[in-house]
Amino acid sequence: MVEEVALQPSRNPVAAIDCGTNTIKLLIGALPDVAVREMRIVRLGQDLDRTGRIADEALERSFAAIDEYAELVRAHDVPPERVRFVATSATRDAANAEAFVSGVRARLGVEPEVVTGAEEAALAFGGAVRNLRVPAPAPVLVVDIGGGSTELILGRSDPEQAHSMDIGSVRLHERHLASDPPTPDQVAACLADVDAHLDACPVDVAAAASVVGVAGTVTTVAAAVLDLPAYDREVLDQSVLAVADVHAAVDRLVAMTHDERRTLGFMHPGRADVIDAGALILSAVLRRARVETLVVSESDILDGIAWSIGR
Incomplete structure (x- = not known):
């Protein structure tokens, strides 16, 4: 733990x-x-x-x-x-x-x-690991996918490696995924962009013994894995998902139109258009990690900010 x-x-x-x-x-x-x-x-x-x-x-x-x-x-x-x-x-x-x-x-x-990106990463790591209640062997990789950036933080009780990449769900959706649904060429271009950033990332993703995902992209993909009829924070928090199931859910979400995604009971309407790019980032990170499961945490940078005030 x-x-x-x-x-x-x-x-x-x-x-x-x-x-x-x-x-x-x-x-x-x-x-x-x-x-x-x-x-x-x-x-x-x-x-x-x-x-x-x-x-x-x-x-x-x-x-x-x-x-x-x-x-x-x-x-x-x-x-x-x-x-x-x-x-x-x-x-x-x-x-x-x-x-x-x-x-x-x-x-x-x-x-x-x-x-800074480094400060953001440290706050995200603190928020994610403090409330873990399921087994998560160290070192833990925290993956925080935002709209404009993605933070990767590897550590034990504190961050040991951290990096903020300028790729996020909004940024990459606007840059690459213009069609509805995106074409295979657009998806390939988006993934190539993600892989280029991961190639340059100093965080050793493959060294992680466990991966914890936080924030809306991850929790929405998790809701798709669990096929929830509505978004349920209590069900999603601390859920442990097979990586193979995560990849399958990402493929399904990317193949849908915006309107089809909006019919999903767990999908926030403000996330339906950009979930494709965010989900592709998650899939790319998990392909490089040598883990079989993803831990989902509803505690994220917001909790880290709160605890930083309460010291």
């Missing part, structure tokens, strides 16, 4: 916000108890790979979600010093990131942190 770091639970509530390329998530709680866990798909990274800027409509969607979150933070009496807003891939890459940062500052009264 992965060794847990012994930290005292916080007596006061914290508010953690994880702002990625596709989603903004909020966690409020007096750790280890969680009072609020919310997610909004806002597609902050819309067209970012092509334009280098956050689109005006993406800013509007994101600010609307942050306004909601600000109300929840105030309702739970979380003081500003116990609120941490972490922005990741899209904000790192955007030429107009300051427009987003200043908008967050005005709404929440806190300074958003645009973290």
Whole structure:
């Protein structure tokens, strides 16, 4: 089992916000108890790979979600010093990131942190391994597939190797998978892009004794493996899936049209179009890992951010 770091639970509530390329998530709680866990798909990274800027409509969607979150933070009496807003891939890459940062500052009264890929990886690893309740021999590879980047982190109780690759579900879908469903040539181009990034990645994926997948791409693929009638966090968390079944589910999802994916009871409508690229990233990573199972964790970077405040 992965060794847990012994930290005292916080007596006061914290508010953690994880702002990625596709989603903004909020966690409020007096750790280890969680009072609020919310997610909004806002597609902050819309067209970012092509334009280098956050689109005006993406800013509007994101600010609307942050306004909601600000109300929840105030309702739970979380003081500003116990609120941490972490922005990741899209904000790192955007030429107009300051427009987003200043908008967050005005709404929440806190300074958003645009973290590096290495910081993002460490937070994701901490969130994933702390709550593992199933056997996961070390070293553990944590795979965090976001909308704009994918973090690979290998370690035991702490990260030992970590790398953030500029490939994610939104970025690669917009770059390669224009048809609905994508053509075989488009899929091949997407996989070639993923493999090129993996070839350059310093994390030794093959050294992992176990693989833990976190975040929406992984949990959605897991729901497809389990053929869930609706998304069920309790069922998905700590599930252990055969890698062969994961590959088969990825193939099925990639072959579907957007409309067909939206009919799946577990599929969030804001993820239906880009799940193909994210699933292909997961499949490519698992092909390089020498493991037969994938552990799925609902605890991810958001939990890591929360615990970092509660120290």
